[in-house]
Amino acid sequence: MERKDFLRSLGSAAALALILPCAACSSPAGDTSGQPEDQVEDPTSENELDFTIDLSSQDAEPLQEPGGYIIMNETVVVRNLAGDFVAATRRCPHEGNYQIVYDRVNNTERFWCDVHGSRFDLQGKPVNDITTNTLLIYQTELSGNTLRVFNP
Numbered sequence: 525m526e527r528k529d530f531l532r533s534l535g536s537a538a539a540l541a542l543i544l545p546c547a548a549c550s551s552p553a554g555d556t557s558g559q560p561e562d563q564v565e566d567p568t569s570e571n572e573l574d575f576t577i578d579l580s581s582q583d584a585e586p587l588q589e590p591g592g593y594i595i596m597n598e599t600v601v602v603r604n605l606a607g608d609f610v611a612a613t614r615r616c617p618h619e620g621n622y623q624i625v626y627d628r629v630n631n632t633e634r635f636w637c638d639v640h641g642s643r644f645d646l647q648g649k650p651v652n653d654i655t656t657n658t659l660l661i662y663q664t665e666l667s668g669n670t671l672r673v674f675n676p
């Protein structure tokens with residue numbers, strides 16, 4: 525029997541089983557590189573976020589003035605125009621990209637994602653029609669020169 529006759533006699537399903545590798549066996553344990561992006565576990569745990577910022581440090585210098593912001597621990601920390609501290613996750617609630625930044629045009633302050641253009645007020649409420657999902661806003665607590673950012 526020739527090879528093509530042998531394969532034909534097996535039928536198409538059996539022939540595919542011989543040709544295709546085992547999908548479950550193709551990745552070593554713990555290797556998520558082959559998984560679709562939405563199935564890869566988020567490396568940051570927004571629910572456990574709790575960190576402090578030394579406002580006298582050089583890293584925090586943009587927070588000395590209203591309208592300044594820094595990005596730390598995948599968090600956007602803002603000193604708003606009223607002088608209060610506001611913090612939001614960088615993770616956009618539209619499709620999960622870590623692209624949120626602070627933006628202001630004249631006196632209108634927003635959190636903004638440049639992937640598709642979603643905008644949120646400083647309470648996390650969406651202000652355009654890109655998404656109806658709200659942006660996660662963290663608590664802030666000022667003690668002397670130390671700003672605590674946390675998720676209660």
Ligand code: FES
Pocket residue numbers: 616617618619620621623637638639640641642654
């Ligand atoms: S992922 Fe941010 S606007 Fe779409």
